[in-house]
Amino acid sequence: MDSQRSAPVGRPRSFDPDEALEKAMRVFWQNGYEGASLPDLTEAMGISRTSMYAVFGNKEELFRQALARYADGPASYGAEAVAEPTARGVATVFLHGAVRSATLPGYPTGCLSLRASLIGGEDGQGIRELLGAWRDETSAMLTNRLRRAVDEGDLPAETDSALLARYLMTIGNGVAVQAAGGAGRADLQVIVDAVLQSWPPVLSTDR
Amino acid sequence: MDSQRSAPVGRPRSFDPDEALEKAMRVFWQNGYEGASLPDLTEAMGISRTSMYAVFGNKEELFRQALARYADGPASYGAEAVAEPTARGVATVFLHGAVRSATLPGYPTGCLSLRASLIGGEDGQGIRELLGAWRDETSAMLTNRLRRAVDEGDLPAETDSALLARYLMTIGNGVAVQAAGGAGRADLQVIVDAVLQSWPPVLSTDR
DNA sequence: CCGATTCCGCACCGATCGATCCGAAACTGC
DNA sequence: GCAGTTTCGGATCGATCGGTGCGGAATCGG
Numbered sequence: 393m394d395s396q397r398s399a400p401v402g403r404p405r406s407f408d409p410d411e412a413l414e415k416a417m418r419v420f421w422q423n424g425y426e427g428a429s430l431p432d433l434t435e436a437m438g439i440s441r442t443s444m445y446a447v448f449g450n451k452e453e454l455f456r457q458a459l460a461r462y463a464d465g466p467a468s469y470g471a472e473a474v475a476e477p478t479a480r481g482v483a484t485v486f487l488h489g490a491v492r493s494a495t496l497p498g499y500p501t502g503c504l505s506l507r508a509s510l511i512g513g514e515d516g517q518g519i520r521e522l523l524g525a526w527r528d529e530t531s532a533m534l535t536n537r538l539r540r541a542v543d544e545g546d547l548p549a550e551t552d553s554a555l556l557a558r559y560l561m562t563i564g565n566g567v568a569v570q571a572a573g574g575a576g577r578a579d580l581q582v583i584v585d586a587v588l589q590s591w592p593p594v595l596s597t598d599r
Numbered sequence: 600m601d602s603q604r605s606a607p608v609g610r611p612r613s614f615d616p617d618e619a620l621e622k623a624m625r626v627f628w629q630n631g632y633e634g635a636s637l638p639d640l641t642e643a644m645g646i647s648r649t650s651m652y653a654v655f656g657n658k659e660e661l662f663r664q665a666l667a668r669y670a671d672g673p674a675s676y677g678a679e680a681v682a683e684p685t686a687r688g689v690a691t692v693f694l695h696g697a698v699r700s701a702t703l704p705g706y707p708t709g710c711l712s713l714r715a716s717l718i719g720g721e722d723g724q725g726i727r728e729l730l731g732a733w734r735d736e737t738s739a740m741l742t743n744r745l746r747r748a749v750d751e752g753d754l755p756a757e758t759d760s761a762l763l764a765r766y767l768m769t770i771g772n773g774v775a776v777q778a779a780g781g782a783g784r785a786d787l788q789v790i791v792d793a794v795l796q797s798w799p800p801v802l803s804t805d806r
Numbered sequence: 807c808c809g810a811t812t813c814c815g816c817a818c819c820g821a822t823c824g825a826t827c828c829g830a831a832a833c834t835g836c
Numbered sequence: 837g838c839a840g841t842t843t844c845g846g847a848t849c850g851a852t853c854g855g856t857g858c859g860g861a862a863t864c865g866g
Contacts, residue, residue, distance in 0.1 A: 404864070406813065426633070430854060440814045441855085451854065506776065527780060558782060559790050566773030569713065573734060575765060582802050583766050590797035595789050610833040610842040637824060647844050648825085658824065 409447055412437040417458040422500040425455055425508040425519050452518055455508070462504045463526065466493045470530045479541035480591055483560055486534070487584040490564035494571035495580065502572030506565065531557055547592055555595050563587050616654055619644040624665040624672075629707040632662055632715040632726050659725055662715070669711045670733065673700045677737045686748035687798055690767055693741070694791040697771035701778035702787065709779025713772065738764055754799055762802050770794055 415436040419428045430451065434441050448454040469489020476482045494502050509523040534557035541547045547556075567580050622643040626635045637658065641648050655661040676696020683689045701709050716730040741764035748754045754763075774787050 404812080406862090426853095429852080431852095441816095442814065442857095443812090445855070446812085524780070555786060555789060558777065558786060559793065562773035562777050562782075562787075562790055563770070564773070565776035566769035566771070569772035569776065570765065570769045573731070575769075578804075579762055579765060580769075582762060582804055583769055583800075586766065586800035586802050587794075589801045593790075593793035594796045595793050597785075597789055610831090613832090613843065633823095636822080638822095648846095649827095649844060650842090652825075653842085 407437075407439050407443070412439055412444075412447075413454075413457055413461055416454055417461050417504070418500060420455055420458050420508060421462070421502075421504040423507075426516060427507075455519065456522060459504065459508075459522065459526065466496055466499060467504070469493055470533060474533050474537040479538060479546045480588075482534070482537055482541070483591055484588055486560055487563060487567070487588060488581070490567045491571075491577060491580045491584055494568045495575075495577035501574070503565075503568035506568050507572065527561075531561060534560060551592065552595055552597070556592065559593055559595065614644075614646050614650070619646055619654075620661075620664055620668055623661055624668050624711070625707060627662055627665050627715060628669070628709075628711040630714075633723060634714075662726065663729060666711065666715075666729065666733065673703055673706060674711070676700055677740060681740050681744040686745060686753045687795075689741070689744055689748070690798055691795055693767055694770060694774070694795060695788070697774045698778075698784060698787045698791055701775045702784035708781070710772075710775035713775050714779065734768075738768060741767060758799065759802055759804070763799065766800055766802065 415438070416433050419433050419436045422428075423432065430441060430444075433451075433454070434444050437444065439447075444454065448457065469486060469492070472489060473482045473486035476485050490503075500507075505523045505526060509520060509527075531554075535554045538547065538551070538553035538556050542549060542551050542553055547553075563584065567584060570580060570583075571577075622645070623640050626640050626643045629635075630639065637648060637651070640658075640661070641651050644651065646654075651661065655664065676693060676699070679696060680689045680693035683692050707714075712730045712733060716727060738761075742761045745754065745758070745760035745763050749756060749758050749760055754760075770791065774791065777787060777790075778784075
């Protein structure tokens with residue numbers, strides 16, 4: 393309804409919140425949640441401490457919005473993957489997206505949520521819950537999509553779709569860690585191609 | 600030479616350094632390097648702040664020794680793997696070891712070095728170098744072993760042993776992340792078995 | 807020009823970090 | 837018993853953390 397406030401009088405905002413959020417995302421991506429200090433963030437965003445609190449509330453809320461931007465941007469390959477018409481396409485887009493996202497030129501390597509989640513401390517509990525929820529959401533999205541593939545006959549009837557989703561996320565996580573450790577895009581591309589070569593994997597529970 | 604000091608007179612040590620190091624390792628494993636505070640560590644070790652500094656020097660040195668204990672204990676599967684007579688055995692022991700180590704009952708889930716490495720901050724630089732060195736050491740160990748397998752005809756002649764080692768570490772890292780996220784041992788076991796089902800993987804650089 | 811509004815720089819808060827220092831208690835060999 | 841040595845709890849240090857409050861500069865509508 394009211395896209396404009398009641399009385400927008402006074403000094404206008406001198407910076408672009410979207411651009412500031414982009415910078416904040418990169419800092420969190422690079423340093424993790426607790427590793428990114430307020431001076432780090434505000435300096436990168438080009439705004440003062442005061443403005444950050446006025447616009448975003450606090451550090452945790454800033455991270456929430458940065459994560460949302462991350463999920464819609466560099467990490468949108470999950471949503472892209474489930475839109476593929478075949479299960480093989482889902483796996484291909486997902487793993488290729490993981491490689492591309494973890495080795496984006498001009499961005500930190502690896503995965504933002506991974507760098508931010510593997511932290512201790514009691515204050516980071518809300519952050520861990522947030523990241524856990526996002527991870528579970530991705531997992532559920534993949535699981536549902538793969539189950540549909542089973543129903544459609546695109547995957548063997550005995551396929552455990554949840555386990556197969558976990559399989560994909562395991563490879564994706566490994567790719568992210570490797571990228572954070574300095575692995576190049578070409579190497580990781582070859583690795584996920586090798587994984588995709590044996591699709592679908594034989595996830596036999598019995599041994 | 601002199602296994603005993605010159606004049607061991609005075610109050611004897613009232614705690615077992617080895618046992619204390621074990622406790623410290625668990626705390627680091629659970630909370631990461633920066634996430635483990637001095638009170639956390641000393642309380643778990645059952646010793647005072649003073650004693651910790653007297654015995655280990657500082658927090659970073661304590662972590663070094665805890666990591667060494669980790670590498671010789673729960674994470675010794677890397678060394679065990681390269682002792683296998685076949686490349687398939689190497690991969691099997693490595694991946695099964697990764698699963699077992701990441702889901703040890705009574706221990707934190709996941710991988711100590713992963714939890715400790717993915718942190719920012721400027722003070723953690725020495726820690727990151729230490730963990731990077733250990734990772735590179737493992738990588739080199741696997742690479743050399745796989746190269747030997749190529750020389751012995753145990754793997755195809757055109758195999759890129761370094762890339763194949765990276766392939767194994769990628770899966771292992773993914774397993775560690777999944778375990779840290781709550782994945783159970785049985786699921787991860789099935790996943791790595793599926794990976795091993797297509798051994799050796801087709802790591803074709805050309806597409 | 808003027809009041810209103812919003813920005814920013816800066817000082818400040820309590821809490822926690824790793825690290826150090828000190829006095830008292832505990833145990834050794836003589 | 838007596839010195840010598842080491843342990844321990846606790847106070848303390850400087851630095852940094854996330855978060856807040858304040859005053860001045862800048863920019864709007866009127």
